[in-house]
Amino acid sequence: MTEIPRIAVPTWFVGCGNMGQAMVAGWRSAGIDLSPAVAIRPSGLPVTGVRTVRSLGEAGAPPRLVVLAFKPQKLDEIAPQLKTWITGRTTIVSLLAGVEATTLRQIFPTAASIVRAMPNTPVAIRRGVIALYSEDADDKTRTELSSLFAPLGFAPWMADEAKFSAVSAIAGSGPAYVARFIAALVKAGEERGLANETASTIALETVLGTAWLAASAGEGMDEIARRVASPNGTTEAGLAVLDQKLDALVDQVIDAASERGRQLAEAARLS
Ligand SMILES: NC(=O)c1ccc[n+]([C@@H]2O[C@H](COP(=O)([O-])OP(=O)(O)OC[C@H]3O[C@@H](n4cnc5c(N)ncnc54)[C@H](OP(=O)(O)O)[C@@H]3O)[C@@H](O)[C@H]2O)c1
Known part of the structure; x- marks a missing residue:
């Protein structure tokens, strides 16, 4: 039997709308324990299976894993406060369509690694495609993220950002x-x-x-x-x-x- 992967403690979903909730649904149905996760969304609307708060200040201890699951247009507004919570032990997984790894690295210079992920909505039923790309994640981080995303569907690491964008345009949309x-x-x-x-x-x-x-x-x-x-x-x-x-x-x-x-x-x- 394959072991059920564990989500990092703590994990923050910054924004948790359509895509954040699709991922949460997929992980829940795969039996992944989401008790170390918190969803931060201004509406405070509940996310099934995950503690939900309205602001970063209410989220608790600094995150080991941050999933950026808000719209790319909100990056300017959210980044200044979010970056104060990012430490050298934080992996950032960005779902933001179009925003490049280099840009994210400039915005979050202290993060341990920056990973771009482009999932599609069938992750909710664990039949998704999730393209992954990073310029700085080490092997351990890649392995951990591969096992975390595998229960959601087909999760290949892309060799370069152009191919990552191609998968985004085809599978994400x-x-x-x-x-x-x-x-x-x-x-x-x-x-x-x-x-x-x-x-x-x-x-x-x-x-x-x-x-x-x-x-x-x-x-x-x-x-x-x-x-x-x-x-x-x-x-x-x-x-x-x-x-x-x-x-x-x-x-x-x-x-x-x-x-x-x-x-x-x-x-x-x-x-
Ligand atoms: N939808 C897809 O099929 C898809 C596919 C691939 C990638 N993506 C990417 O996933 C990201 C999210 O897309 P989505 O479709 O899930 O959008 P969405 O349904 O509109 O959700 C956006 C989320 O951002 C939250 N938010 C807004 N302002 C915020 C703030 N100041 N601080 C924290 N959270 C804030 C919203 O909070 P409330 O819930 O409180 O309104 C909501 O939970 C985008 O970057 C998109 O490019 C989406």
Whole structure:
């Protein structure tokens, strides 16, 4: 049996909205003891399974692990007070989209290590992707974080920040893209007379079934498509339209997300 990893004592979630709570949900369902963790959020709204406070001053002893789980635009406001709590024993894990490791290092010079993590929302059900990147974490820290993130899904360390950004644009934002594709299938079904409930179930099961088929049979996407599309048949007629546009469209989508990441990085560098 694999050992259940332990979260650092104490761990601070600075901000705990959609993504912070998705991670907390995943760790709770993996049986990880979150009693050493505290969520700091101005609303003071409860986070299931984690002590919640409204301000850094109420959090308690200086943190060993800090998860930055607020919006990147809040960095300027939060950093001046937060950095007074960071010691040479603190690892900072930043979820902030676009904000580069060098910028974080300048802002938090005393931290033991700075790690960027880019999770996606399926971490809540432990089927997430979490890209990890650091310029200064030692092997022990990397191993500890690998075992902490492994229960949430696929958690690879990226060799450079450009690849980390690529994973962010694809996997971090990915659930929104996939959700839009499923919604488009539902809409197409409804426009052809299916009830919303029927169309929704059919679209969702088709996407889930295809993903499971690929994951369990280990087949490539070309092979999966080829076995559905008989020559001159209905699927081939559909693919002829899809294939004209899809690659270019996805490319544009990822470029737009990457460009926004660059803008956020620039804004954080200038501040
Ligand atoms: N959502 C995603 O799919 C996703 C994916 C990858 C990375 N991320 C990254 O995760 C981070 C959080 O995103 P999110 O979607 O979880 O945002 P969110 O739902 O809006 O949550 C933001 C959190 O920040 C808190 N906050 C605001 N001002 C604060 C302050 N002064 N001090 C401490 N906390 C403060 C909010 O507190 P209240 O709860 O009290 O309002 C809230 O808990 C972002 O940097 C984003 O780039 C998100």
